Amino acid sequence: MKVGVYGLGRFGRFWAGILSRDFDVYGYNRSGINDPPEKVALVSEKDLFTCDSVFLCVAISSLEEVLLRIRSFMHSNLTILDTCSVKVYPAEKMKEILPDHVTIIGTHPMFGPDSGKNGIEGLPLVFSPVRGDAGSFDVWRRYFNKKYLDVIEISPAEHDREAAYTQGVTHFIGRVLKDLDLKESRIGTRGYRALLNIVEQTCNDPLQLFMDLQHYNAYTHEMRSSLSQSISKTMKMLEDADPVRGGV
Amino acid sequence: MKVGVYGLGRFGRFWAGILSRDFDVYGYNRSGINDPPEKVALVSEKDLFTCDSVFLCVAISSLEEVLLRIRSFMHSNLTILDTCSVKVYPAEKMKEILPDHVTIIGTHPMFGPDSGKNGIEGLPLVFSPVRGDAGSFDVWRRYFNKKYLDVIEISPAEHDREAAYTQGVTHFIGRVLKDLDLKESRIGTRGYRALLNIVEQTCNDPLQLFMDLQHYNAYTHEMRSSLSQSISKTMKMLEDADPVRGGV
16 A cells, blocks of 8 residues: 655654555655655655555644645545644545545544654554545554554544643643743742643644644634633632732 | 640641651640640640740641740740741741740741652752751751751742742642643643643642642732733734634
Protein backbone atom coordinates (compact mmCIF):
# COMPACT_ATOMS: atom_id res chain seq x y z
CA MET A 1 0.00 0.00 0.00
CA LYS A 2 1.23 3.49 -0.89
CA VAL A 3 0.67 6.12 1.76
CA GLY A 4 1.13 9.88 1.31
CA VAL A 5 1.84 12.57 3.89
CA TYR A 6 0.85 16.11 2.92
CA GLY A 7 2.79 18.58 5.05
CA LEU A 8 6.24 17.71 6.41
CA GLY A 9 6.36 20.08 9.35
CA ARG A 10 7.37 18.86 12.79
CA PHE A 11 4.44 16.45 13.18
CA GLY A 12 4.25 15.41 9.50
CA ARG A 13 7.92 14.35 9.46
CA PHE A 14 7.45 12.37 12.65
CA TRP A 15 4.28 10.68 11.38
CA ALA A 16 5.80 9.89 7.96
CA GLY A 17 8.73 8.27 9.77
CA ILE A 18 6.39 5.99 11.72
CA LEU A 19 4.33 5.03 8.65
CA SER A 20 7.49 4.30 6.65
CA ARG A 21 8.20 1.28 8.83
CA ASP A 22 5.11 -0.43 7.39
CA PHE A 23 4.28 1.26 4.05
CA ASP A 24 5.84 2.89 1.00
CA VAL A 25 5.60 6.49 2.08
CA TYR A 26 5.58 9.57 -0.16
CA GLY A 27 5.75 13.12 1.09
CA TYR A 28 4.98 16.61 -0.10
CA ASN A 29 5.59 19.97 1.53
CA ARG A 30 4.41 23.26 0.05
CA SER A 31 7.47 25.29 1.00
CA GLY A 32 9.92 22.86 -0.63
CA ILE A 33 12.31 20.97 1.63
CA ASN A 34 15.43 19.03 0.74
CA ASP A 35 15.84 16.83 3.79
CA PRO A 36 12.85 14.48 3.84
CA PRO A 37 12.72 11.86 6.63
CA GLU A 38 14.68 8.69 5.79
CA LYS A 39 12.73 6.24 3.57
CA VAL A 40 10.20 8.95 2.59
CA ALA A 41 10.23 9.87 -1.13
CA LEU A 42 9.46 13.50 -2.01
CA VAL A 43 6.94 13.81 -4.86
CA SER A 44 4.95 16.60 -6.51
CA GLU A 45 1.64 17.76 -5.00
CA LYS A 46 -0.29 16.10 -7.83
CA ASP A 47 1.63 12.81 -7.68
CA LEU A 48 1.06 12.51 -3.93
CA PHE A 49 -2.58 11.73 -4.67
CA THR A 50 -1.74 8.61 -6.67
CA CYS A 51 -1.24 7.01 -3.22
CA ASP A 52 -4.01 4.81 -1.75
CA SER A 53 -4.33 6.91 1.41
CA VAL A 54 -3.07 10.40 2.17
CA PHE A 55 -2.67 11.94 5.64
CA LEU A 56 -3.07 15.71 5.82
CA CYS A 57 -0.59 17.08 8.39
CA VAL A 58 -1.33 20.78 8.03
CA ALA A 59 -2.34 23.54 10.47
CA ILE A 60 -6.09 23.65 11.16
CA SER A 61 -6.15 27.21 9.84
CA SER A 62 -4.64 26.10 6.49
CA LEU A 63 -6.94 23.14 5.98
CA GLU A 64 -9.65 24.78 3.89
CA GLU A 65 -7.14 26.36 1.51
CA VAL A 66 -5.31 23.03 1.13
CA LEU A 67 -8.55 21.15 0.43
CA LEU A 68 -9.45 23.64 -2.32
CA ARG A 69 -5.98 23.15 -3.91
CA ILE A 70 -6.02 19.35 -3.85
CA ARG A 71 -9.68 18.52 -4.66
CA SER A 72 -9.00 18.17 -8.40
CA PHE A 73 -6.28 15.52 -7.83
CA MET A 74 -8.54 12.88 -6.23
CA HIS A 75 -8.72 9.42 -7.88
CA SER A 76 -11.64 7.10 -7.24
CA ASN A 77 -10.30 4.81 -4.47
CA LEU A 78 -8.60 7.47 -2.41
CA THR A 79 -8.83 7.74 1.38
CA ILE A 80 -8.03 11.09 2.97
CA LEU A 81 -7.21 11.22 6.70
CA ASP A 82 -6.75 14.48 8.56
CA THR A 83 -4.69 14.70 11.77
CA CYS A 84 -6.00 17.97 13.20
CA SER A 85 -6.41 18.53 16.95
CA VAL A 86 -10.06 19.47 16.45
CA LYS A 87 -12.40 17.13 14.61
CA VAL A 88 -15.79 18.68 13.71
CA TYR A 89 -14.41 21.50 11.56
CA PRO A 90 -12.10 19.31 9.39
CA ALA A 91 -14.85 16.67 8.96
CA GLU A 92 -17.32 19.33 7.77
CA LYS A 93 -14.79 20.94 5.41
CA MET A 94 -13.61 17.63 3.95
CA LYS A 95 -17.22 16.50 3.33
CA GLU A 96 -18.03 19.84 1.75
CA ILE A 97 -14.95 20.25 -0.46
CA LEU A 98 -13.70 16.76 -1.40
CA PRO A 99 -15.46 14.81 -4.22
CA ASP A 100 -18.15 12.38 -3.05
CA HIS A 101 -16.15 9.29 -4.04
CA VAL A 102 -13.34 10.07 -1.60
CA THR A 103 -13.32 8.13 1.69
CA ILE A 104 -12.78 10.42 4.68
CA ILE A 105 -11.41 9.54 8.13
CA GLY A 106 -10.72 11.96 10.96
CA THR A 107 -7.81 11.10 13.25
CA HIS A 108 -6.25 12.91 16.16
CA PRO A 109 -2.93 11.33 17.10
CA MET A 110 -2.57 12.69 20.64
CA PHE A 111 1.20 12.70 20.64
CA GLY A 112 4.10 14.13 18.72
CA PRO A 113 7.87 13.94 18.34
CA ASP A 114 8.36 14.80 22.04
CA SER A 115 5.84 12.50 23.74
CA GLY A 116 6.43 9.78 21.13
CA LYS A 117 10.20 9.86 21.06
CA ASN A 118 10.51 6.58 22.95
CA GLY A 119 7.78 4.84 20.96
CA ILE A 120 4.06 5.40 20.48
CA GLU A 121 2.79 2.20 22.11
CA GLY A 122 -0.05 2.94 24.51
CA LEU A 123 -0.52 6.54 23.38
CA PRO A 124 -4.04 7.68 22.46
CA LEU A 125 -5.26 8.16 18.90
CA VAL A 126 -8.80 9.38 18.26
CA PHE A 127 -10.37 7.64 15.24
CA SER A 128 -13.52 9.03 13.56
CA PRO A 129 -14.64 7.48 10.26
CA VAL A 130 -16.55 10.26 8.47
CA ARG A 131 -17.84 8.72 5.22
CA GLY A 132 -17.03 6.23 2.47
CA ASP A 133 -15.53 2.76 2.25
CA ALA A 134 -15.94 0.63 5.39
CA GLY A 135 -13.05 -1.54 4.12
CA SER A 136 -10.69 1.40 4.32
CA PHE A 137 -11.97 2.27 7.82
CA ASP A 138 -11.06 -1.30 8.80
CA VAL A 139 -7.60 -1.20 7.28
CA TRP A 140 -6.67 1.87 9.31
CA ARG A 141 -8.43 0.76 12.50
CA ARG A 142 -6.50 -2.52 12.36
CA TYR A 143 -3.23 -0.74 11.59
CA PHE A 144 -3.50 1.63 14.55
CA ASN A 145 -4.39 -1.27 16.81
CA LYS A 146 -1.44 -3.25 15.49
CA LYS A 147 0.83 -0.35 16.48
CA TYR A 148 -0.54 -0.78 20.05
CA LEU A 149 -2.02 2.71 20.05
CA ASP A 150 -4.91 3.37 22.43
CA VAL A 151 -7.50 3.74 19.66
CA ILE A 152 -10.46 5.83 20.84
CA GLU A 153 -13.30 5.63 18.33
CA ILE A 154 -15.67 8.55 18.96
CA SER A 155 -17.57 11.02 16.78
CA PRO A 156 -16.00 14.36 15.86
CA ALA A 157 -18.54 16.13 18.09
CA GLU A 158 -17.76 13.89 21.08
CA HIS A 159 -14.07 14.56 20.55
CA ASP A 160 -14.46 18.33 20.41
CA ARG A 161 -16.77 18.55 23.42
CA GLU A 162 -14.34 16.56 25.54
CA ALA A 163 -11.24 18.25 24.11
CA ALA A 164 -12.60 21.71 24.97
CA TYR A 165 -12.59 20.74 28.65
CA THR A 166 -9.30 18.80 28.57
CA GLN A 167 -6.71 20.21 26.16
CA GLY A 168 -8.71 23.45 25.85
CA VAL A 169 -8.69 24.20 29.58
CA THR A 170 -5.07 23.04 29.96
CA HIS A 171 -3.75 25.24 27.16
CA PHE A 172 -5.83 28.20 28.31
CA ILE A 173 -4.46 27.95 31.86
CA GLY A 174 -0.96 27.44 30.47
CA ARG A 175 -1.14 30.61 28.36
CA VAL A 176 -2.64 32.68 31.18
CA LEU A 177 0.07 31.62 33.62
CA LYS A 178 2.75 32.20 30.96
CA ASP A 179 1.51 35.78 30.74
CA LEU A 180 1.72 36.04 34.56
CA ASP A 181 5.44 35.22 34.19
CA LEU A 182 5.72 32.79 37.12
CA LYS A 183 9.23 31.98 38.32
CA GLU A 184 10.97 28.99 39.86
CA SER A 185 10.89 29.36 43.65
CA ARG A 186 12.62 27.65 46.55
CA ILE A 187 9.34 27.79 48.42
CA GLY A 188 7.40 26.34 45.49
CA THR A 189 5.27 23.37 46.53
CA ARG A 190 4.97 20.19 44.46
CA GLY A 191 1.66 21.48 43.08
CA TYR A 192 3.33 24.72 42.03
CA ARG A 193 6.10 22.82 40.25
CA ALA A 194 3.49 20.77 38.40
CA LEU A 195 1.85 24.05 37.35
CA LEU A 196 5.17 25.42 36.00
CA ASN A 197 5.54 22.19 34.04
CA ILE A 198 2.13 22.65 32.44
CA VAL A 199 3.06 26.21 31.44
CA GLU A 200 6.25 24.96 29.82
CA GLN A 201 4.60 22.06 27.99
CA THR A 202 1.65 24.02 26.63
CA CYS A 203 3.69 27.06 25.64
CA ASN A 204 6.25 24.90 23.82
CA ASP A 205 3.57 24.42 21.17
CA PRO A 206 3.23 27.29 18.66
CA LEU A 207 0.82 30.07 19.65
CA GLN A 208 -1.02 29.39 16.37
CA LEU A 209 -1.97 25.92 17.62
CA PHE A 210 -3.40 27.42 20.81
CA MET A 211 -5.43 29.95 18.82
CA ASP A 212 -6.61 27.27 16.37
CA LEU A 213 -7.60 24.86 19.15
CA GLN A 214 -9.79 27.55 20.64
CA HIS A 215 -11.21 28.99 17.40
CA TYR A 216 -11.96 25.86 15.44
CA ASN A 217 -13.56 23.98 18.30
CA ALA A 218 -17.09 25.31 18.77
CA TYR A 219 -17.23 23.97 22.35
CA THR A 220 -14.35 26.10 23.64
CA HIS A 221 -16.55 29.18 23.64
CA GLU A 222 -18.82 27.54 26.22
CA MET A 223 -15.75 26.26 28.12
CA ARG A 224 -14.25 29.75 28.34
CA SER A 225 -17.54 31.17 29.50
CA SER A 226 -17.87 28.47 32.23
CA LEU A 227 -14.26 29.10 33.23
CA SER A 228 -14.94 32.85 33.51
CA GLN A 229 -17.91 32.10 35.74
CA SER A 230 -15.85 29.84 38.01
CA ILE A 231 -13.17 32.53 38.26
CA SER A 232 -15.69 35.25 39.14
CA LYS A 233 -17.36 32.97 41.67
CA THR A 234 -14.03 32.20 43.37
CA MET A 235 -13.01 35.89 43.40
CA LYS A 236 -16.39 36.85 44.85
CA MET A 237 -16.28 34.14 47.54
CA LEU A 238 -12.95 35.58 48.70
CA GLU A 239 -14.21 39.16 48.73
CA ASP A 240 -17.48 38.37 50.51
CA ALA A 241 -15.73 36.45 53.28
CA ASP A 242 -12.82 38.86 53.71
CA PRO A 243 -12.49 39.44 57.49
CA VAL A 244 -9.67 41.95 57.15
CA ARG A 245 -10.47 43.90 54.01
CA GLY A 246 -7.78 46.51 53.62
CA GLY A 247 -6.63 45.58 57.08
CA VAL A 248 -3.62 43.28 56.75
CA MET B 1 14.78 21.01 76.54
CA LYS B 2 11.01 21.01 77.00
CA VAL B 3 9.02 21.84 73.91
CA GLY B 4 5.30 22.60 73.77
CA VAL B 5 2.83 22.24 70.92
CA TYR B 6 -0.30 24.40 71.14
CA GLY B 7 -2.99 22.89 68.91
CA LEU B 8 -3.11 19.17 68.20
CA GLY B 9 -5.02 19.19 64.94
CA ARG B 10 -3.79 17.29 61.90
CA PHE B 11 -0.56 19.27 61.54
CA GLY B 12 0.06 19.79 65.26
CA ARG B 13 -0.11 16.05 65.99
CA PHE B 14 2.28 15.34 63.14
CA TRP B 15 4.71 18.05 64.25
CA ALA B 16 4.58 16.99 67.92
CA GLY B 17 5.40 13.44 66.81
CA ILE B 18 8.52 14.62 64.98
CA LEU B 19 9.70 16.84 67.86
CA SER B 20 9.15 14.02 70.37
CA ARG B 21 12.05 12.07 68.83
CA ASP B 22 14.46 14.74 70.12
CA PHE B 23 12.74 16.61 72.97
CA ASP B 24 10.36 16.17 75.88
CA VAL B 25 7.16 17.26 74.21
CA TYR B 26 4.00 18.57 75.88
CA GLY B 27 0.75 19.21 74.07
CA TYR B 28 -2.44 21.18 74.54
CA ASN B 29 -5.61 21.31 72.49
CA ARG B 30 -8.49 23.68 73.22
CA SER B 31 -11.24 21.21 72.37
CA GLY B 32 -9.90 18.51 74.69
CA ILE B 33 -8.64 15.28 73.12
CA ASN B 34 -7.88 11.96 74.76
CA ASP B 35 -5.60 10.36 72.18
CA PRO B 36 -2.42 12.47 72.13
CA PRO B 37 0.41 11.33 69.85
CA GLU B 38 2.67 8.72 71.42
CA LYS B 39 5.33 10.23 73.75
CA VAL B 40 3.46 13.56 73.93
CA ALA B 41 2.17 14.47 77.39
CA LEU B 42 -1.12 16.40 77.54
CA VAL B 43 -0.96 19.38 79.93
CA SER B 44 -3.15 22.37 80.79
CA GLU B 45 -3.03 25.54 78.69
CA LYS B 46 -1.19 27.38 81.47
CA ASP B 47 1.33 24.58 82.14
CA LEU B 48 2.22 24.36 78.45
CA PHE B 49 4.02 27.69 78.79
CA THR B 50 6.45 26.33 81.38
CA CYS B 51 8.21 24.79 78.36
CA ASP B 52 11.32 26.48 76.92
CA SER B 53 9.82 26.83 73.45
CA VAL B 54 6.21 26.52 72.28
CA PHE B 55 5.05 25.97 68.70
CA LEU B 56 1.65 27.41 67.83
CA CYS B 57 -0.13 25.04 65.42
CA VAL B 58 -3.43 26.86 65.04
CA ALA B 59 -5.41 28.19 62.08
CA ILE B 60 -4.28 31.61 60.88
CA SER B 61 -7.75 32.93 61.55
CA SER B 62 -7.58 31.81 65.21
CA LEU B 63 -4.12 33.19 65.91
CA GLU B 64 -5.05 36.59 67.31
CA GLU B 65 -7.61 35.13 69.70
CA VAL B 66 -5.10 32.51 70.87
CA LEU B 67 -2.38 35.14 71.46
CA LEU B 68 -4.77 37.18 73.60
CA ARG B 69 -5.59 34.07 75.69
CA ILE B 70 -1.99 33.00 76.28
CA ARG B 71 -0.16 36.34 76.69
CA SER B 72 -0.46 36.27 80.48
CA PHE B 73 1.26 32.83 80.75
CA MET B 74 4.63 33.90 79.33
CA HIS B 75 7.74 33.35 81.49
CA SER B 76 10.92 35.29 80.83
CA ASN B 77 12.99 32.88 78.70
CA LEU B 78 10.19 31.69 76.49
CA THR B 79 10.45 31.31 72.72
CA ILE B 80 7.23 31.23 70.72
CA LEU B 81 7.29 29.84 67.17
CA ASP B 82 4.28 30.02 64.86
CA THR B 83 3.81 27.58 61.98
CA CYS B 84 1.31 29.50 59.84
CA SER B 85 1.34 29.38 56.04
CA VAL B 86 1.56 33.16 55.88
CA LYS B 87 4.28 35.01 57.75
CA VAL B 88 3.77 38.80 57.92
CA TYR B 89 0.43 38.72 59.73
CA PRO B 90 1.52 36.29 62.53
CA ALA B 91 4.82 38.19 63.00
CA GLU B 92 2.96 41.50 63.41
CA LYS B 93 0.36 40.03 65.76
CA MET B 94 2.94 38.21 67.91
CA LYS B 95 5.07 41.39 68.21
CA GLU B 96 1.98 43.41 69.10
CA ILE B 97 0.37 41.04 71.59
CA LEU B 98 3.16 39.03 73.29
CA PRO B 99 5.23 40.62 76.11
CA ASP B 100 8.51 42.22 75.00
CA HIS B 101 10.67 39.62 76.75
CA VAL B 102 9.32 36.75 74.63
CA THR B 103 11.54 35.58 71.75
CA ILE B 104 9.56 35.21 68.51
CA ILE B 105 10.36 33.04 65.49
CA GLY B 106 8.21 32.58 62.43
CA THR B 107 8.36 29.19 60.72
CA HIS B 108 6.50 27.73 57.78
CA PRO B 109 7.06 23.97 57.59
CA MET B 110 6.08 23.40 53.94
CA PHE B 111 4.89 19.85 54.46
CA GLY B 112 2.41 17.90 56.47
CA PRO B 113 1.35 14.38 57.40
CA ASP B 114 0.81 13.51 53.69
CA SER B 115 3.98 14.87 52.07
CA GLY B 116 6.06 14.01 55.14
CA LYS B 117 4.76 10.50 55.75
CA ASN B 118 8.00 8.90 54.49
CA GLY B 119 10.26 11.31 56.35
CA ILE B 120 10.83 15.06 56.21
CA GLU B 121 14.45 15.01 54.99
CA GLY B 122 14.93 17.49 52.14
CA LEU B 123 11.54 19.16 52.57
CA PRO B 124 11.48 22.97 52.81
CA LEU B 125 10.99 24.91 56.03
CA VAL B 126 10.88 28.70 55.98
CA PHE B 127 12.65 30.21 58.99
CA SER B 128 12.14 33.88 59.98
CA PRO B 129 13.55 35.08 63.29
CA VAL B 130 11.34 38.01 64.32
CA ARG B 131 12.82 39.37 67.57
CA GLY B 132 14.60 38.37 70.79
CA ASP B 133 17.35 35.99 71.81
CA ALA B 134 19.87 35.18 69.03
CA GLY B 135 20.85 32.08 71.04
CA SER B 136 17.38 30.68 70.67
CA PHE B 137 17.35 31.49 66.93
CA ASP B 138 20.55 29.42 66.70
CA VAL B 139 19.18 26.46 68.62
CA TRP B 140 16.23 26.12 66.25
CA ARG B 141 18.20 26.89 63.07
CA ARG B 142 20.67 24.12 64.04
CA TYR B 143 17.90 21.72 64.94
CA PHE B 144 16.07 22.11 61.60
CA ASN B 145 19.36 21.70 59.75
CA LYS B 146 20.13 18.60 61.79
CA LYS B 147 16.80 17.14 60.64
CA TYR B 148 18.06 17.65 57.06
CA LEU B 149 15.24 20.06 56.27
CA ASP B 150 15.81 22.54 53.43
CA VAL B 151 15.95 25.59 55.74
CA ILE B 152 15.05 28.77 53.83
CA GLU B 153 15.84 31.83 55.93
CA ILE B 154 13.92 34.80 54.51
CA SER B 155 11.93 37.69 55.97
CA PRO B 156 8.17 37.35 56.51
CA ALA B 157 7.58 39.85 53.69
CA GLU B 158 9.79 37.93 51.26
CA HIS B 159 7.93 34.76 52.16
CA ASP B 160 4.49 36.27 51.62
CA ARG B 161 5.38 37.95 48.33
CA GLU B 162 6.72 34.71 46.91
CA ALA B 163 3.99 32.54 48.44
CA ALA B 164 1.28 34.69 46.84
CA TYR B 165 2.63 33.75 43.42
CA THR B 166 3.40 30.11 44.23
CA GLN B 167 0.96 28.51 46.70
CA GLY B 168 -1.50 31.40 46.18
CA VAL B 169 -1.74 30.95 42.42
CA THR B 170 -1.76 27.15 42.70
CA HIS B 171 -4.60 27.04 45.22
CA PHE B 172 -6.58 29.66 43.32
CA ILE B 173 -6.34 27.69 40.06
CA GLY B 174 -7.15 24.49 41.96
CA ARG B 175 -10.33 25.96 43.45
CA VAL B 176 -11.46 27.49 40.14
CA LEU B 177 -11.01 24.19 38.28
CA LYS B 178 -12.75 22.32 41.09
CA ASP B 179 -15.74 24.57 40.54
CA LEU B 180 -15.56 23.80 36.80
CA ASP B 181 -16.03 20.13 37.77
CA LEU B 182 -13.45 18.64 35.37
CA LYS B 183 -13.66 14.88 34.75
CA GLU B 184 -11.20 12.11 33.98
CA SER B 185 -11.04 11.63 30.20
CA ARG B 186 -9.61 9.00 27.88
CA ILE B 187 -8.47 11.82 25.62
CA GLY B 188 -6.86 13.71 28.51
CA THR B 189 -3.26 14.66 27.75
CA ARG B 190 -0.44 14.36 30.28
CA GLY B 191 -0.77 18.07 30.98
CA TYR B 192 -4.49 17.64 31.67
CA ARG B 193 -3.82 14.79 34.08
CA ALA B 194 -1.30 16.97 35.91
CA LEU B 195 -3.99 19.65 36.16
CA LEU B 196 -6.51 17.18 37.66
CA ASN B 197 -3.84 16.20 40.18
CA ILE B 198 -3.39 19.82 41.24
CA VAL B 199 -7.15 20.17 41.73
CA GLU B 200 -7.19 17.08 43.91
CA GLN B 201 -4.15 18.10 45.98
CA THR B 202 -5.23 21.68 46.61
CA CYS B 203 -8.86 20.84 47.33
CA ASN B 204 -7.85 18.13 49.81
CA ASP B 205 -6.86 20.97 52.13
CA PRO B 206 -9.75 22.57 54.06
CA LEU B 207 -11.50 25.48 52.32
CA GLN B 208 -10.66 27.57 55.41
CA LEU B 209 -6.93 27.23 54.67
CA PHE B 210 -7.51 28.46 51.11
CA MET B 211 -9.49 31.45 52.36
CA ASP B 212 -6.91 32.22 55.07
CA LEU B 213 -3.97 31.95 52.64
CA GLN B 214 -5.64 34.52 50.44
CA HIS B 215 -6.93 36.86 53.17
CA TYR B 216 -3.98 36.99 55.52
CA ASN B 217 -1.34 37.44 52.84
CA ALA B 218 -1.43 41.05 51.71
CA TYR B 219 0.29 40.16 48.41
CA THR B 220 -2.46 37.86 47.16
CA HIS B 221 -4.66 40.85 46.35
CA GLU B 222 -2.06 42.02 43.82
CA MET B 223 -1.61 38.44 42.59
CA ARG B 224 -5.35 38.03 41.95
CA SER B 225 -5.49 41.35 40.17
CA SER B 226 -2.51 40.38 37.93
CA LEU B 227 -4.13 37.01 37.29
CA SER B 228 -7.41 38.71 36.30
CA GLN B 229 -5.47 40.88 33.87
CA SER B 230 -3.72 37.89 32.30
CA ILE B 231 -7.06 36.12 31.93
CA SER B 232 -8.71 39.14 30.29
CA LYS B 233 -5.71 39.60 28.00
CA THR B 234 -5.84 35.96 26.88
CA MET B 235 -9.63 36.09 26.33
CA LYS B 236 -9.26 39.31 24.32
CA MET B 237 -6.41 37.94 22.20
CA LEU B 238 -8.67 35.03 21.22
CA GLU B 239 -11.62 37.26 20.42
CA ASP B 240 -9.61 39.78 18.40
CA ALA B 241 -8.00 37.10 16.26
CA ASP B 242 -11.12 34.99 15.78
CA PRO B 243 -11.31 34.19 12.06
CA VAL B 244 -14.61 32.34 12.30
CA ARG B 245 -16.56 34.24 14.93
CA GLY B 246 -19.92 32.55 15.24
CA GLY B 247 -19.05 30.61 12.14
CA VAL B 248 -17.89 27.17 13.21
